[in-house]
Amino acid sequence: MLKDDILHFLEEKTPLLNIDKLSDEFTANKIAELFNVKRNTISHYLNQMVEEENVIKINTRPVYFLHRNVFENIFSPVQACVFDSLESLKHQIESANNKADILNQLVGADGSMKKAIDQIKSSVLYPGGGLPLILCGPTGVGKSYTANLIYQFSIEKGVLSKGAPFISFNCAQYANNPELLSSNLFGYVKGAFTGADQASKGMLEAADGGILFLDEVHRLNEEGQEKLFTFLDQGVYRRMGETEGWHQANVRIIFATTFDLEGNFLKTFLRRIPIRITIPSLEQRDVKEKQEFVYMFMIDEAKKLQLPIHISNRALDTLISHHYQGNLGDLKNTVRYLVASSFAKDTHSECISITLQDLPDNILRETVQLANQKLKKKNNIIINPDTTLHQLFASNFSSTDDIKKTYHTILHLFRDKYRKDSDNKHLELHIFNEILALFDRFIFFNTEKSTGALMEVITVNVQEVLRYMESTNNVKFNGNSVFAMAHFLYFRGTNPIEYTAEQKRIIKQMDDFITENYQAELLLVTQLVEMLNNKLDVHISKMDEWLLTFYLRSQSIEPANDQRMKAIILAHGYATASSIANVANRLLNENIFEAFDMPLDTSIDDIVKSVLHYVERRDVSNGLVILVDMGSLKDIYPRFTKYIDGPIAIINNVSTQTALLVGEMLGKGFYLTDMIKKLKIANETEYSIIYPEKKKEKVIITSCFTGMGTALQIQKLLEKSIPQSLDMKIIAHDFHRLEESGYTDAIFQLYDVLGIVGTADPGISEIDYISIEDLISGQGEEKFEKILQPVISNDQIEDINNNLLRNFSLERVIATVTILDTEKIISYVEEFLNRLEMLLNQKIPNDKKIGLYVHTSCLIERLIRHEPIEIYQNIDELMKCQRNEIEIIKEAFSVIASVYSVEINIAEIGYIYDYISSASASESVF
Ligand SMILES: Nc1ncnc2c1ncn2[C@@H]1O[C@H](COP(=O)(O)OP(=O)(O)OP(=O)(O)O)[C@@H](O)[C@H]1O
Missing domain, CATH: 3.40.50.510 (Phosphotransferase system, mannose-type IIA component)
Structure with missing residues (x-):
């Protein structure tokens, strides 16, 4: 199906993409051309696949399409399938890659090794066994090291299984014996050459399921190269001496060479190696990367010796600026030598100290040339066994990077927007904003310590210089200029920023612009730099000067x-x-x-x-x-x-x-x-206290004019009676505060107060009040219902009422009964009362119920003790006239009778009847 074919096509092409410049193979036009199908049809399918989230779409002109899975494998997972620009896609990859994989931890991963890492990922993750690659670069740049990392990355990404073999084979070892080389690589059969007494496996076979790293592969003769490319093509090979049959092996090969590819290999061989990666020499790396290597190797040594290393800045700078013929290998050995010889000088010392004098002669000789450079007032570097690279760089590079980025942006802006002989106001504004934003970041957002002694020294000096310039130039600097410039100088540090040829050209153009338009500011900056140089021994580059000039311009220095x-x-x-x-x-x-x-x-x-x-x-x-x-x-x-x-x-x-x-x-x-x-x-101080508006908790306040003790008891009673599921809070609060502050009391701002229950009314008109007596007697039921309405249904109100009664009664029962389990007894009495109400088809008023709770509980205890009340006045009349009621009471009591195995006598029934029929605060039941 066409759609599947298109997806397959993208799957094959995506690993080869150049993320900085997408080829037209990823456009609908080109794909239509290749498939010989109308462009609209291809577009339709591609967009469908974007919707199905199988394809990434970059909505530029032209629109590009990439295979999502393959892309994600090479770079990183993406959050969406449609991007406005290649930049935004790259941006997302970059942020995802910050959660670095093993390759991204390489020195220069975001610098000189960036391209190499992208190529490696393409090679390793290419579907169906990866693509062969060759690592090129002079000796000691880290080809073997990188090959090993590729192996680890392959395992990390699951393209090789854990424990897969990694076989390293250096072809240079057999340079003079191509036969031996070939036999070691491919194996041999018995009698293949003199001394081949029995068959032997080669490295290729040993690497089955893993990686074979062929170093110095230019040493492989033509025959060997031919054999290898047969293997690359078909995955089969013959041992030396074999004339028929083939062996198979599943091996990924990484080649490496210090030679130029052209002229040293068979063309047919090279054609089989689509990915060629150049590892930069140490010279090609920038200062930051070089410094990183020195630190890294020093940390290794500090760890080995378990001693801190102190290295003077002068020695460090000299080490970094030396040209190492043997690249990283050479640098690593130099560091080792340095540390070892310093250690040997005093094996009992608690730290290893390295100064200029400790450097080897060949390196020291170069310091003569460096002598003219200004001495930098930096402290010595201390590297402890547990120091991390990050710690060593944190203070220097984050701010330098920020400045570098700002410079690049300014140069970019200048290149795009500068028009000779016309008004460049817009450009100026843009640049001013960039600079002010940079200074703001230094002043307000920098987490680095900017309040130390050095900062103070710089500030005082800048202040002094500016004052002096003010008086001599008859100008007035803005008050914050001191602060801003001091911060800039502090964070600028001494790390040089390198520029491309193109950027250098723009700097030159900017030079013309500034000289022509900002004469006054430029004069000030020149003076400033000169004076600061004397005072602070700072090194300020042309671009730094331009930045300060633009800054002063943005501050519109006024005549005094x-x-x-x-x-x-x-x-x-x-x-x-x-x-x-x-x-x-x-x-x-x-x-x-x-x-x-x-x-x-x-x-x-x-x-x-x-x-x-x-x-x-x-x-x-x-x-x-x-x-x-x-x-x-x-x-x-x-x-x-x-x-x-x-x-x-x-x-x-x-x-x-x-x-x-x-x-x-x-x-x-x-x-x-x-x-x-x-x-x-x-x-006049204007104030307001702000309370959270949303999601105020619903509460009922309890309070008592006699103090918090009773308020807390009422709180407990309500807490017990109101189901927890209602999420209602009960808060005991001081009566007098409520009375004094009224509705302005903070409790009303903090909570959504539904009502107050207490022993006396604090008189807050905005909030309903119910006395505890009314609540218990049932007279406050309506009010209580109103209070609880926002949170509950009618059924629940009834339950709460019953709970209240029960709990309130329980308190009393506890005080009265002595031998029974009060919780248990109360629940049976409750059942008795419910049945009674049901059989009477009447509600018993609350006050009567409370009485009945206590009375019945005591009655049960009496019955258990066999001490019932036997005497009741008018027992005959009762039996005659109230037969029905007697039966009802008996029937209702039967629950209790059976649980406690007691029998209620007529006298006790009489008292219950009296209780119910007597005048109540509300009404009589009978
Ligand atoms: N990125 C790196 N980080 C830390 N150490 C490295 C790195 N790259 C190389 N090294 C170290 O530098 C030394 C030289 O590296 P390596 O042997 O890999 O270079 P090479 O290019 O293979 O050299 P040659 O071509 O001479 O074999 C090794 O000790 C290695 O551990």
């Missing part, structure tokens, strides 16, 4: 002779003032506030000094507003008057809200006095 009223925020705390000024300026879209962050122990003198320093350099003749956080302003006023030439409003309130209000009024040109009036009103 601005005539507007000024505003500053002075606050204790590391960044309180800066953060508030930053938010306010951003929201007001203007740089209104300058911030002064003051350590917590700053004295009034220091505050005054800061303000005066500011006043000296600014024209504050039109007025100055100071937001400050002080205990009292008393001491501060007199200190200013001598020095100022305009009014100063000191507002003892530092908050974003106040800053916004002040900023708005300044913008509108308010007079200081009016401003203060408005602020006074606005600063």
